Amino acid sequence: xxxxxxxxxxxxxxxxxxxxxxxxxxxxxxxxxxxxxxxxxxxxxxxxxxxxxxxxxxxxxxxxxxxxxxxxxxxxxxxxxxxxxxxxxxxxxxxxxxxxxxxxxxxxxxxxxxxxxxxxxxxxxxxxxxxxxxxxxxxxxxxxxxxxxxxxxxxxxxxxxxxxxxxxxxxxxxxxxxxxxxxxxxxxxxxxxxxxxxxxxxxxxxxxxxxxxxxxxxxxxxxxxxxxxxxxxxxxxxxxxxxxxxxxxxxxxxxxxxxxxxxxxxxxxxxxxxxxxxxxxxxxxxxxxxxxxxxxxxxxxxxxxxxxxxxxxxxxxxxxxxxxxxxxxxxxxxxxxxxxxxxxxxxxxxxxxxxxxxxxxxxxxxxxxxxxxxxxxxxxxxxxxxxxxxxxxxxxxxxxxxxxx
Numbered sequence: 001x002x003x004x005x006x007x008x009x010x011x012x013x014x015x016x017x018x019x020x021x022x023x024x025x026x027x028x029x030x031x032x033x034x035x036x037x038x039x040x041x042x043x044x045x046x047x048x049x050x051x052x053x054x055x056x057x058x059x060x061x062x063x064x065x066x067x068x069x070x071x072x073x074x075x076x077x078x079x080x081x082x083x084x085x086x087x088x089x090x091x092x093x094x095x096x097x098x099x100x101x102x103x104x105x106x107x108x109x110x111x112x113x114x115x116x117x118x119x120x121x122x123x124x125x126x127x128x129x130x131x132x133x134x135x136x137x138x139x140x141x142x143x144x145x146x147x148x149x150x151x152x153x154x155x156x157x158x159x160x161x162x163x164x165x166x167x168x169x170x171x172x173x174x175x176x177x178x179x180x181x182x183x184x185x186x187x188x189x190x191x192x193x194x195x196x197x198x199x200x201x202x203x204x205x206x207x208x209x210x211x212x213x214x215x216x217x218x219x220x221x222x223x224x225x226x227x228x229x230x231x232x233x234x235x236x237x238x239x240x241x242x243x244x245x246x247x248x249x250x251x252x253x254x255x256x257x258x259x260x261x262x263x264x265x266x267x268x269x270x271x272x273x274x275x276x277x278x279x280x281x282x283x284x285x286x287x288x289x290x291x292x293x294x295x296x297x298x299x300x301x302x303x304x305x306x307x308x309x310x311x312x313x314x315x316x317x318x319x320x321x322x323x324x325x326x327x328x329x330x331x332x333x334x335x336x337x338x339x340x341x342x343x344x345x346x347x348x349x350x351x352x353x354x355x356x357x358x359x360x361x362x363x364x365x366x367x368x369x370x371x372x373x374x375x376x377x378x379x380x381x382x383x384x385x386x387x388x389x390x391x392x393x394x395x396x397x398x399x400x401x402x403x404x405x
Contacts, residue, residue, distance in 0.1 A: 002026040006052070010034060014058075016041045026050040030076070038063050050074040054100065057081055062106060067092050078102040078124065085109075086125070091116040100124040102148065110149070112137035119143060126150040126172065133157075134173075139164040148172040150196065155179070158197075163188040170194040174220065177201060182221070187212045194218040198246075201225060206250075210234055222246045229259045 001023045011033035018027065019041030025048060035057040042051075043065025051066065054076045061084035066075060072093055082104040090099070091113025099120060106128040114123065115137030121144060130152040138147070139161035147165070150172045157180030158173065168189050174196045181204035182197065192213050198220040205228035206221060219238045227249030235244075235253035244255055251259040 002028075004028040005032070007031040012036075014038055014042075014053075018042060019044055021045065023047060026052075028052040029056070031055045034058055036060075040065055042066075043068055045069070046071075048072060052076050053080070054078040055080075059083070061085075062087060062101065062104075064089060066090075069093070070095065072096055074098045076100040077104070080104055082106060086111055086114075086130075088113045090114060093117055094119060096120055098122040101128070103127040105129065107131070109133075110135055110138075110154075114138065115140040117141065121167075122146045124148045126152070128152055130154060134159055134162070134178075136161045138162065141165055143167050145191075146170045146172075150174040150176070152176055157181075158183050158186075158202075160185045162186070165189070166191070168192055172196045173200070175199040179203070181205075182207055182210075182226075184209060186210060189213060192216055196220045197224070199223045203227070206230060206234065208234075211237070219243055226250050230255065 001021060003018070003021065003024060003026065006028045007030070009032065010029070013036040014029060014034050016039035018024070019039065022045060024045050027042070027045075027048065027050070030052045031054070033056065034053075037060035038053070038058060040063075042048075043063060046069070048069050049071050050073060052074065055078070057080065058077070059081040062077065062082050064087040066072065067087055067089035070093070073095055074097060075093075076098065078100045079102070082101070083106060085108035086101065086106060088111040090096070091111065093099075094117060096117045097119055099114075099117070100122065102124040103126070106125075108130065109132035110125065110130055112135040114120070115135065118140070120141050123138075123141070123144060123146070126148045127150070130149070132154065133156035134149065134154060136159040138144070139159065142165065144165045145167050147162075147168060148170070151174070154173075154176040156178065158178055160183045162168075162171070163183065163185035166189070169191050171186075171189070171192060172194065175198070178197070178200040180202065182202055184207045186192070186195070187207065187209040190213060193215045195210075195216060195218070199222070202221070202224040203226065206226060208231040210216065210219075211231055211233040216237070219234070220243045222243055223246035226244075226247040228251070230244060230250060230252035232253065238244075239254050241254045241256070244250055251257045
């Protein structure tokens with residue numbers, strides 16, 4: 001049984017009494033002025049195969065009850081005021097061929113479960129407020145011919161897996177926030193005639209192998225961040241500058257921008273970036289060297305100070321131990337005793353130059369124990385010689401006095 005009231009100007013609410021038509025297979029109330037929510041009872045018609053309610057003013061959430069209609073082939077709720085999310089349970093509609101929810105107020109993400117609708121050929125979700133990524137599960141739809149997700153708030157990259165939809169003839173993803181590069185795998189869509197990726201944030205170059213798609217006649221990548229040269233054969237086939245406009249670093253036919261000009265600007269930018277990186281790296285390296293030098297200088301001064309302290313203190317600091325330490329301590333003590341005595345006395349006794357005692361005593365703090373030992377040995381030798389000379393002189397004087405008597 002078919003109920004077709006399309007385009008008759010009816011208004012008001014869809015009557016719930018339609019739920020009594022159990023043998024109804026097709027209900028077409030499109031292009032009317034119906035408003036309000038759909039009666040839940042419509043989901044109780046077990047034989048429904050076609051539901052056409054497009055171009056009305058229907059509101060409320062997208063009816064989840066339709067997911068129980070296992071024989072449903074066609075569901076068109078486009079151009080209404082439906083809101084809410086796309087029911088995940090629509091993934092159970094394995095016989096669904098056409099699903100159109102376009103031009104509504106639907107939000108949320110595209111449920112990956114739609115990839116289970118194995119017979120789906122048309123999926124129209126454009127002009128809503130959908131967010132999130134394009135689910136890679138849609139690649140399971142091997143019979144899909146039209147995928148329209150344009151004019152939403154979708155983000156992320158175009159999934160490479162979309163190329164597995166081998167029957168696809170139209171891929172419409174315009175006016176979203178998609179990023180990344182155009183997948184090279186799109187060239188595997190040999191039946192593609194329409195590809196619209198305009199008004200996104202796509203970057204990189206246009207894949208040259210897109211020219212391998214023989215029937216591609218509708219192509220639009222305008223208003224992106226693409227760069228590089230337009231493939232020559234693609235530019236010849238799509239001889240429309242507006243299809244490539246809005247990409248400031250894109251060049252080649254059919255655009256008036258020559259690739260030489262773009263290449264020069266790009267090279268200058270790369271050189272500037274390289275120069276900045278080199279200068280920054282050099283500054284970091286110089287700062288590192290300065291830090292290392294300062295650290296080494298402090299370490300050297302600390303070590304020198306410690307060594308100087310060790311020479312001064314000897315055994316008192318516990319650094320000189322054993323026989324060698326004892327000898328060093330004895331030498332230091334002897335030198336200190338020598339310098340503490342009246343310098344002029346030793347200078348007269350040892351017959352030293354005028355400034356030798358002054359130099360020795362002023363340098364005692366900076367002399368090693370071996371140097372101290374040598375100095376003391378010299379002084380001891382001179383002292384012994386002086387004493388011997390004095391004794392011999394005294395003895396001689398006594399003998400002369402004795403002989404004189």
